[in-house]
Amino acid sequence: xxxxxxxxxxxxxxxxxxxxxxxxxxxxxxxxxxxxxxxxxxxxxxxxxxxxxxxxxxxxxxxxxxxxxxxxxxxxxxxxxxxxxxxxxxxxxxxxxxxxxxxxxxxxxxxxxxxxxxxxxxxxxxxxxxxxxxxxxxxxxxxxxxxxxxxxxxxxxxxxxxxxxxxxxxxxxxxxxxxxxxxxxxxxxxxxxxxxxxxxxxxxxxxxxxxxxxxxxxxxxxxxxxxxxxxxxxxxxxxxxxxxxxxxxxxxxxxxxxxxxxxxxxxxxxxxxxxxxxxxxxxxxxxxxxxxxxxxxxxxxxxxxxxxxxxxxxxxxxxxxxxxxxxxxxxxxxxxxxxxxxxxxxxxxxxxxxxxxxxxxxxxxxxxxxxxxxxxxxxxxxxxxxxxxxxxxxxxxxxxxxxxxxxxxxx
Numbered sequence: 001x002x003x004x005x006x007x008x009x010x011x012x013x014x015x016x017x018x019x020x021x022x023x024x025x026x027x028x029x030x031x032x033x034x035x036x037x038x039x040x041x042x043x044x045x046x047x048x049x050x051x052x053x054x055x056x057x058x059x060x061x062x063x064x065x066x067x068x069x070x071x072x073x074x075x076x077x078x079x080x081x082x083x084x085x086x087x088x089x090x091x092x093x094x095x096x097x098x099x100x101x102x103x104x105x106x107x108x109x110x111x112x113x114x115x116x117x118x119x120x121x122x123x124x125x126x127x128x129x130x131x132x133x134x135x136x137x138x139x140x141x142x143x144x145x146x147x148x149x150x151x152x153x154x155x156x157x158x159x160x161x162x163x164x165x166x167x168x169x170x171x172x173x174x175x176x177x178x179x180x181x182x183x184x185x186x187x188x189x190x191x192x193x194x195x196x197x198x199x200x201x202x203x204x205x206x207x208x209x210x211x212x213x214x215x216x217x218x219x220x221x222x223x224x225x226x227x228x229x230x231x232x233x234x235x236x237x238x239x240x241x242x243x244x245x246x247x248x249x250x251x252x253x254x255x256x257x258x259x260x261x262x263x264x265x266x267x268x269x270x271x272x273x274x275x276x277x278x279x280x281x282x283x284x285x286x287x288x289x290x291x292x293x294x295x296x297x298x299x300x301x302x303x304x305x306x307x308x309x310x311x312x313x314x315x316x317x318x319x320x321x322x323x324x325x326x327x328x329x330x331x332x333x334x335x336x337x338x339x340x341x342x343x344x345x346x347x348x349x350x351x352x353x354x355x356x357x358x359x360x361x362x363x364x365x366x367x368x369x370x371x372x373x374x375x376x377x378x379x380x381x382x383x384x385x386x387x388x389x390x391x392x393x394x395x396x397x398x399x400x401x402x403x404x405x406x407x408x409x410x411x
Contacts, residue, residue: 007071034195170197193259221277221290228318246308298404324357325367355391369398
């Protein structure tokens with residue numbers, strides 16, 4: 001792995017850590033449920049090519065931004081903050097600070113840099129700095145994970161330790177030291193958020209193997225999202241490191257967004273991500289959460305694609321994401337006998353979502369009539385009817401389309 005790829009993956013990992021740590025911090029501080037904390041990644045800030053790394057929005061209080069700048073030069077760090085926050089973003093909620101996550105250990109001029117960074121922020125925004133020591137202390141406090149530094153030598157061990165701690169939060173009853181991780185728990189943690197799994201485990205009477213059983217699941221929402229112009233992006237990218245960095249960012253951020261909204265991450269297929277909502281349980285707002293996720297994924301796709309686009313020579317015709325949404329019954333079946341780890345889904349609604357995704361243009365979401373009709377009235381106002389889609393091997397589909405305008409925050 002070259003230095004550029006290392007820093008990209010490190011920042012992505014730290015972003016995931018910060019999302020989880022902020023969820024614990026804010027829910028503990030406010031005495032609310034972890035899922036009550038709204039978390040956004042790649043939030044559009046209302047200016048061209050300007051996205052916040054993370055925004056944390058606690059219930060009833062001001063939101064704050066988190067910018068992960070491990071591996072940035074002083075000049076690029078200041079330029080990024082100035083571009084994003086020299087004017088206070090108009091995003092529809094109150095924001096009072098920017099948390100700068102920064103490796104200060106190898107920066108002899110860290111104090112000067114922090115002062116300069118603070119001076120780039122618009123009035124009404126204050127700067128708060130989290131360095132490696134602060135992250136280590138938060139990991140120790142919330143996950144019981146001991147790390148001496150956030151660096152290359154310890155990253156695999158840190159990842160393993162965090163996954164173990166998430167497993168304990170989802171499935172453990174006794175001391176964390178006595179918790180045992182196993183392949184089923186690891187698979188469930190890949191599919192669901194750990195706070196969601198704690199709810200599902202309680203609903204299953206504590207029987208982990210009963211959380212996700214083979215069988216028919218009714219009225220599941222299916223989301224399929226795909227990067228536009230992927231084949232030409234790959235063709236026009238001579239450096240494989242650039243392609244790998246872009247796809248790792250896409251995978252990390254889209255999966256997190258699905259889990260963040262209470263969905264199940266099903267799988268990645270090349271440049272395509274599939275999320276399921278309303279499985280195994282169906283909260284009253286699960287369809288709205290699927291639609292919210294689709295809108296947020298458009299921003300993530302735009303940010304990742306634009307970053308990739310800046311690193312290659314040839315101009316791509318379409319840069320962003322297109323999405324299909326449907327609802328229907330899914331049959332979950334084991335991919336080998338008596339397995340709870342390797343399972344798959346079949347259902348006509350998966351095919352419909354895939355066909356509608358192909359119909360969607362850049363930054364567009366196309367949904368089946370059934371999905372649209374079950375949405376709340378406010379969400380329905382975003383959609384307009386389109387001519388029936390003639391889908392290969394599926395038939396004519398009544399469908400609705402919405403376009404997510406680039407730069408529009410999805411709060």
